[in-house]
Amino acid sequence: MRKNRSVRIATAALLGLGSLGVFAGTAQAEPIDYVKIELIQLTCHQQSEGDHDEAYLNITDANGNQVKVWPGNGITYQTMGTNYVRSLTDGNGNAALVLGREQARTLTLWDKDTFGGDDKLGATLVTGSEVGSEIQYRSLEGSGGVYTIAYRVIDI
Numbered sequence: 001m002r003k004n005r006s007v008r009i010a011t012a013a014l015l016g017l018g019s020l021g022v023f024a025g026t027a028q029a030e031p032i033d034y035v036k037i038e039l040i041q042l043t044c045h046q047q048s049e050g051d052h053d054e055a056y057l058n059i060t061d062a063n064g065n066q067v068k069v070w071p072g073n074g075i076t077y078q079t080m081g082t083n084y085v086r087s088l089t090d091g092n093g094n095a096a097l098v099l100g101r102e103q104a105r106t107l108t109l110w111d112k113d114t115f116g117g118d119d120k121l122g123a124t125l126v127t128g129s130e131v132g133s134e135i136q137y138r139s140l141e142g143s144g145g146v147y148t149i150a151y152r153v154i155d156i
Helices: 004-015
Strands: 034-046 053-060 066-070 076-080 086-087 098-102 103-109 119-127 137-143 145-155
Touching: 034 053, 034 066, 034 103, 034 137, 103 145, 119 145
Parallel strands: none
Antiparallel strands: 034 086, 034 098, 034 145, 053 066, 053 076, 053 103, 103 119, 119 137, 137 145
């Protein structure tokens, strides 16, 4: 018994390991299986105000922060009116769309206002366990606006 312990200590010293946990048989954390939310399209069935909405999409990241994912490429918002359909694919490069298979993220659609706070047009919870499913369609409703967001969760 002492000989095995001495061998483990000597091996750890040679390898520069700070912990003997690997050799002592302690449980190691399972690696996280990552997936990605792939944004597809946004459809406006009813705009929330006047002539159009100034829409943008946020995601809640792993730390609980709101991160804008659409529109991408430095654009602040996209104009949306009743019966408008917009591609969301320019937001797919955002790292906040990656999550663990056992995790969830909230997608929130907002209407940008020049004065005062922005209006929430709806939100939906997306889970990593949706991976491999067909395209998902979720209704987003808020502040008088009615939208449908299309997305899927893919393995990466």
